[in-house]
Amino acid sequence: MEPILVIKCGGSTMEQLPVAFFTALAQMQQAGKQIVIVHGGGPAINQALAQMQIQPQFVDGMRVTDEQTLQVVEMVLCGSINKQLVRRIQTAGGRAWGLSGVDGGLITAQQTSLPLGLVGEIERVDPAAIHAVLDQGCIPVIAPLGVSADGTQAYNINADVAAGAVAAVLSAEKLLMITDVAGIMRPQANGELAVESQVSPSDIAEWTEAGIIYGGMIPKVQSALDALHQGVREVVICQGTAEAVRAACTGEPVGTSIQAEYGGVAQ
Incomplete structure (x- = not known):
């Protein structure tokens, strides 16, 4: 089976993704690459909440989701954002199929113990729906919602x-x-910031403690570490360009590469 490339598109970058990015996705798909997209939608959710005069709430940068907010989240993520991505891929010549973590019990979750309301912690991912979409020659475009075990x-x-x-x-x-930055940035000797081309889990722990990695980058690197721990070979953090997609598919360096380390050496 052709190796799978999973792409996470952040909500803050959605509007900035160029046509060339989607053209590259379509070309890679046509060349036989299996691609899966998971997307966010924070800014669009905030805009919809404002239009409905619902005040968003956050705890430590994470959205508090009550019933009313969840309805908006579902509407935006499963509706406008998801279908916008599907349309842009298909306009560029690719084939895509939108779905959410609720569909087919793709993502089973339980409510977090944190004071965030209806925010879920993932218990299980069932890839059957993803494989079914891939088998139809389409790119699965997944909205990040989950559903309880009893549905x-x-x-x-x-x-x-x-x-x-x-x-x-x-x-x-x-x-x-x-993301909206070129990768993990680290201060250099001259005081300027530069992208680190490759980092290890131990680098991430050290730089998070030192405050070099902060804010919205923290959940990204934590998710990267979790993915590596569960068997993903490499996680790359970069901007959404056509060059990034092509480089990721061909193994060329782009952004910041995070790989597991063995014996203290990144492999």
Whole structure:
């Protein structure tokens, strides 16, 4: 079977993704590459909440999701954002199929113990629906929602966490995390920031403790570590460009590569 590439598209980058990015996806798909997309949608959710005069709430940067907010999350993630991505892939010449973690019991979750309301922690990912879509020659485009084991309750899931779990269950060759920065930035001797081309789990622990990795990058690197621990060979954090997609598919360096380490050496 052709190795699978999982791509996580952040909500803050969605509008900035160029036509060339989707053209590259379509070309890679046509060349036989198996691609799976997991997407976020935070800014669009905030916009929809504002239009409905619902005040968003956050705890430590994570969205608090009550019943009313969950309805908006479902509407935006499974509706406008998901279908926008499907349309852009198909306009570029590819084939795509939108679904969510609720469909086919793809992502089973339980409510987090954190004070975040209807936010889910993933218990299980069933890849059957993903494989069915891939077998139809389409790119699965997955909205990060989960459902309780009895099917009665939907949950909002962090897109980085969902992408890592999906990549792990698919034994993906690579997880490409698209963000609005070129990769993990580290201060240089001259005081300027530069992208680190390759980091190890121990680097991430050290740099998080030192505050070099902070804010929204923390859940990304944590999800990357979780994915590596569960068997994903490599996680790449980079910007959404056509060059990034092609490089990820061909094994060329791009952004920041995170790989597991053995004996203290990144492999």
